[in-house]
Amino acid sequence: MDATIKSIRKDLPTTKSVVRPTRDEAEQAVRTLLAWAGEDVTREGLLETPKRVAKAYEEFFEGYTLDAEEVLNKTFRDVGGYDDMVLVKDIPFFSHCEHHMVPFVGKAHIAYLPTDAVVGLSKLGRVTDVFAKRFQTQENLTQQIIDAINDNLNPRGAAVMLEAEHMCMSLRGVKKHGATTLTQRFTGVFAEEPKEQDRFFHLLAMQK
Known part of the structure; x- marks a missing residue:
């Protein structure tokens, strides 16, 4: 490297x-x-x-050597006509704040409504790492993940939520340990139909 x-x-x-x-x-x-x-x-x-x-x-920071398109380029069409929500939640990630160069750590929740194909479930974790393993802001990371999903999977809609604790807030400055930051983005059907957002949040809240 x-x-x-x-x-x-x-x-x-x-x-x-x-x-x-x-x-x-x-x-x-x-x-x-x-x-x-x-x-x-x-x-x-x-x-x-x-x-x-x-x-x-x-x-x-291996994310600088990775490409989201390569991660998401293989899809599967033989899914029995399935076209409902695909949700992978609690994807662990860590990134580094581009302002202070210290980590922020949390979980990603990613959902999409497929058109005619789905992607391997592990790929949603991998595409998270493509962007998380760079200097970031949480807002930008959220946007990059959903853009990659839309650009490469062409879903009817996508939803991304990140929740993370930022060490730049926990260990320095105001020193508020345990504070959690939430960011979210919705596109397509998720942005147009509130019931789909409600269903996304309901599934996130379900007990494992």
């Missing part, structure tokens, strides 16, 4: 090319932050920390 990214995938909200620093430059940036925080970067416990952080960032 040290290779230069010469262009941004179409699902990223920018037209600029991004040139990635080398791994050595990334590790040096970690040393700089450690020293700025007041640490001795030469002490034993921190000698390997820059390498570990760089490796962790490859995992935390």
Whole structure:
């Protein structure tokens, strides 16, 4: 993942090319932050920390190397004519606030009304990670997930709700531990017919 990214995938909200620093430059940036925080970067416990952080960032932000279209490109038509709501709820995710570079953690609930095909259920979890594993705001993450579903599945309607706790609010600033942020988007039939929204919320509230 040290290779230069010469262009941004179409699902990223920018037209600029991004040139990635080398791994050595990334590790040096970690040393700089450690020293700025007041640490001795030469002490034993921190000698390997820059390498570990760089490796962790490859995992935390692998969404920049993934494409939602590739995740959702295989659908199944042999579903016995099923055309009612498909809902996957309580999809765990973590992302990082683009304002403070600290995590926010929560659950995604995704539903859609298929036209003539459905997608593998695991793909809704994977498409969540495509966008969550980037620097984000929760509002933007909600919009990107539903846009990907609409663009690639062409459903009659889609619904996405995210609920998350933001460490930038829990650990710093107002320090309100346990506060939960909810965001939601509805398109198609879900936006046009309140009864479909009601059914979505009812299913979310059902006991497991």
